[in-house]
Amino acid sequence: MPAITEARPAAHKGPRGRVVIFGTWCKGCGLCVEFCPTGVLALDQDSHPIVVAPEKCTACHWCDTHCPDLAIVVQPLEVAR
Amino acid sequence: MSKDEHSAYNYLRHTKKFPNVWCSGCGIGIVMSALIRAIDRIGLAKDDVAVISGIGCTGRMPVYLDFNTMHTTHGRALAFATGLKFARPELKVIVIMGDGDALAIGGNHFIHAARRNIGLTAIVVNNSIYGMTGGQHSPTTPLGSRAATAPYGNIEPPFPVCELAAAAGAAYVARSTVYHAVELDRYIEQAIRKNGFSLVEAVSYCHTTFGRMNKLGPAVEMMRRLKENSVTKAAAEKLAPSERPDVIVRGVFRDEDRPEYTALYDEVVRRAQGAAGASVRSAGGAG
Numbered sequence: 001m002p003a004i005t006e007a008r009p010a011a012h013k014g015p016r017g018r019v020v021i022f023g024t025w026c027k028g029c030g031l032c033v034e035f036c037p038t039g040v041l042a043l044d045q046d047s048h049p050i051v052v053a054p055e056k057c058t059a060c061h062w063c064d065t066h067c068p069d070l071a072i073v074v075q076p077l078e079v080a081r
Numbered sequence: 082m083s084k085d086e087h088s089a090y091n092y093l094r095h096t097k098k099f100p101n102v103w104c105s106g107c108g109i110g111i112v113m114s115a116l117i118r119a120i121d122r123i124g125l126a127k128d129d130v131a132v133i134s135g136i137g138c139t140g141r142m143p144v145y146l147d148f149n150t151m152h153t154t155h156g157r158a159l160a161f162a163t164g165l166k167f168a169r170p171e172l173k174v175i176v177i178m179g180d181g182d183a184l185a186i187g188g189n190h191f192i193h194a195a196r197r198n199i200g201l202t203a204i205v206v207n208n209s210i211y212g213m214t215g216g217q218h219s220p221t222t223p224l225g226s227r228a229a230t231a232p233y234g235n236i237e238p239p240f241p242v243c244e245l246a247a248a249a250g251a252a253y254v255a256r257s258t259v260y261h262a263v264e265l266d267r268y269i270e271q272a273i274r275k276n277g278f279s280l281v282e283a284v285s286y287c288h289t290t291f292g293r294m295n296k297l298g299p300a301v302e303m304m305r306r307l308k309e310n311s312v313t314k315a316a317a318e319k320l321a322p323s324e325r326p327d328v329i330v331r332g333v334f335r336d337e338d339r340p341e342y343t344a345l346y347d348e349v350v351r352r353a354q355g356a357a358g359a360s361v362r363s364a365g366g367a368g
Contacts, residue, residue, distance in 0.1 A: 022087075025099050029106030034301045064087075065118075065262045068110030069100055073087045 017059030017074040019051050025071035032063035032072055089117045092127065094147050102141055106300025108259035108285030112206050113142050115266035115283070116175070122270055131174045133162040135187060138213045138287075139179035139206045156186025159194045162201050170343040173202070173273055180207045181219040184240050188220070195249035195278050199342035202272045203280045205242055208287040216290030227294045242282045247335045252277030254335040258284040260307040261331060268333065277341050284311070284329050 019040055028047045038056040041049045041063070049072075063072045093099070103109050120130060131149040134140040135158035143150035149172070153161040162176045183191050183205045194201060210228055211217040218228035221239045228235060247254045253275040255268040265283055272279035286292065286303035297303055307329070314332030317325060 025101075027100065027105035029300050031106055031301060031304060035304070065114065065266075066111055066259070067114070068103060068105075068107050070087065070089055070093070070110065070114055071100075 014079075015055050015057045015059075015077055016079055017057040017061075017076050019054065019057055019063065020073045020075065021049055021051070022071040022073070023048065025069045026067075027069055027071075029068065031066055031068070035062055035066065037062065088121060089114055092117045092120065092147055093145055098145050101145055103138060104289045104300075106288060106304075107138070108208065108283075108300075108304075109139055109142065109206055111259040111262050112139075112177075112204065112265065112283045112285065113145065115262050116142075116177075116204065116269055117146075118266040119269040119273060122266075123273060125173055125273075129171070129173055131162075131165055131169075131172045132177060133158050133165065133174065134177040135179075135182040136213075137179040137182050137211070138208075139177055140182065142177045156182055156188075157190065158182065159187060159190040159201065159203065163190075163194060163199055166199055166201060166343055167346070170200070170347075174200070175202045175204065175273065177204050177206070179212075179219075180205060180209065180221040180242070181211045181217075184220040184242065184245075192245070192249040195246050195251040195280070197342045198250060198252055198277045198339050200276055201278055202269070202275075203246075203278070204269065204272075204283060205280065206283050206285050207242060208285045208291065209239075210287050210291040212287040212290050216287075216294060222291075226291070228291070229294070243280065243334050246278075246280040250278070250339070251280050251335065252337060252339050253279035253333070254282075255280070255333040256282040256284065256329070257331045258307045258311050258329060259286075260304055261311070264331065271333070271336075275336070277339055 030043060033041045033043050033049050038058055040053050040057045042052040044050045059074055059076050061074050064074045101110060127148050132143045132146050133151045134143045135153055136155035143152050151161055158176050158178050162174050166174050207221050209222050211219050216229040218231045218235050222228055222235045224238050225234045243254045243256045253272050257265040257268050268281050272281045288300045288303050292303050311329035311331050314330055317330040
């Protein structure tokens with residue numbers, strides 16, 4: 001069992017991914033908004049998803065693996081440890 | 082956003098065919114992205130993959146994919162794919178079918194492709210209904226559900242797709258749902274790697290026809306139902322027998338190695354050529 005040589009920093013604050021929505025392909029089904037575990041996305045008045053809380057993204061990739069229109073991408077961000 | 086930013090765009094005919102034709106929220110697009118992830122992970126070149134489909138909503142998928150593709154007649158996707166596999170055994174042939182396409186019109190092709198154990202990867206997107214033609218009941222419509230041709234409830238029991246394929250002799254059989262998209266692409270990857278007939282049933286939903294006629298709500302509600310009503314194979318074994326018909330059981334139901342059909346056929350060709358060569362030689366020696 002490896003010895004702990006240094007103290008772990010506190011849990012990382014801030015986003016781990018950047019959510020990009022490709023608006024011309026999106027049909028506004030709302031799956032990404034409904035199932036995002038941290039509430040990064042919301043529907044606007046035209047029922048199209050917009051990023052309302054970019055800092056909450058944990059880069060779990062639920063939205064880009066489940067988008068039926070392939071209209072959303074999560075780009076992982078480098079996280080300083 | 083630039084199309085270079087999405088890893089799937091390399092595999093799509095993205096300059097002319099998008100946005101796709103499927104209804105907003107349809108699960109078929111999720112199966113398509115799972116298939117792309119599986120192929121990307123295996124690292125196949127686009128020219129080494131052939132995607133064949135029949136008719137129906139699911140049959141539209143090869144239109145969007147930038148592989149060797151064939152969009153064939155209703156139910157005959159497996160028949161065309163069998164011919165292609167014979168002509169070009171080195172290709173990875175992936176057959177995309179809907180439930181009506183695979184099990185009603187193409188039901189005979191389905192069981193015989195499984196019986197021969199020909200090296201195809203069949204993906205059946207099961208949305209329990211004929212969506213494109215207006216919601217007629219299909220061989221996988223659940224008992225009692227309403228459809229355009231069953232307005233007072235369906236009286237036919239559905240086909241269990243995986244059990245049918247396993248009984249017919251498929252080498253690899255697995256089932257997952259579009260909610261479990263990461264599990265689905267893992268199963269598709271294993272199916273493509275398998276040398277033999279492999280089947281992945283992707284349980285999806287049709288909120289436009291089936292959902293409306295059975296009052297199951299929009300795509301989001303039907304997706305949540307897939308999440309809540311599906312269990313893994315291990316969890317299903319712990320359920321009481323009375324509860325089992327109501328849940329979708331996910332998992333790999335068969336994974337075994339049997340001789341593959343095109344390899345056996347090549348062996349026959351070699352044997353026949355050897356016999357013919359021997360008879361030519363003996364005829365020449367006598368003359």
